[in-house]
Amino acid sequence: MKSNKERGFIYEIEDDGFADLPTKEQAKHLQKSWNRYIKNG
């Protein structure tokens, strides 16, 4: 996965299969994860 350790911003999502998803699906996955967090937080 893409990472930029110099700036400290690291895409290291540990969810199963995330790294294998196409970029568009990764974006959807992240949006769903965000929606879930906001709903349950």
Place this chain on the structure above:
Amino acid sequence: MFSKRKKLIISGCSYTDNYARQEKIEGFPIWGELLAEKLDMELINVGSCGYGNKAIYHTIIETMLKTKNIGLVISMWSEWQRVCPFVDVPENEPVNREPWRSFLPEREVLDAEWHDQFYKPPMKNPKKQGVKYELAKVIRDKHLDSIRGGVVQSLGYMFAFQSICENMEIPYLQIQGCLPLMGKNLLLNKMNYNELARHIVNSPYVAKFKNTFIGWPVNSRIGGYSFDDLLEDEHRLSEEDSHPNKRGHEIVTEVLYDNSKKILS
């Protein structure tokens, strides 16, 4: 050249502003544009993505006061717990001259927390830096964003909007746009909306709104509805983004047009 057409003034949040354009996704005509065309009026849309009800109220009233030949004014209200600090933007500000910096404190804090996963110490999560986050955190920690407070403030703006329009004899409509509370899980949603409904029913404003408030009292538990309640899944941008799509905007346009005809006839 000055237009002889009457003006349609609207304000609201991302349900009124051109959200698709802001998000750089494929655009479509929004309800303000569709309604202006149907009514043969010139649109003045002062709504902006993110606006809370305080910002909506002030932008629409100020625009009403400085505009001539007004045909219709419509306020589409936003989430009731948003806060709206006003920034005294310098005249030479090159980037963001928008003075109203609205946000919903709970969403701001949770959004920042969610982003923690991307930043490995000692790097700092930039979402947790800046005035907006600091303010949101204090408001959350000190419980200054209660549902009751949102009801008191929002109903005050709504009633003031109605009273000013009546006083100025300007045709107007108002409607709740997005749902009044931030979406939570089923159990919390039920509790929160029961509380919202209780505060609305106990409010001194409850019997004061005229039929120019479409969907009053805004929530289905007490016989009302919002624009968002009119939308099915196929009327939204996607499963991940619940904003109204092209068809969603057409649906609310039909509702607003039908109600416009009643008050303009």
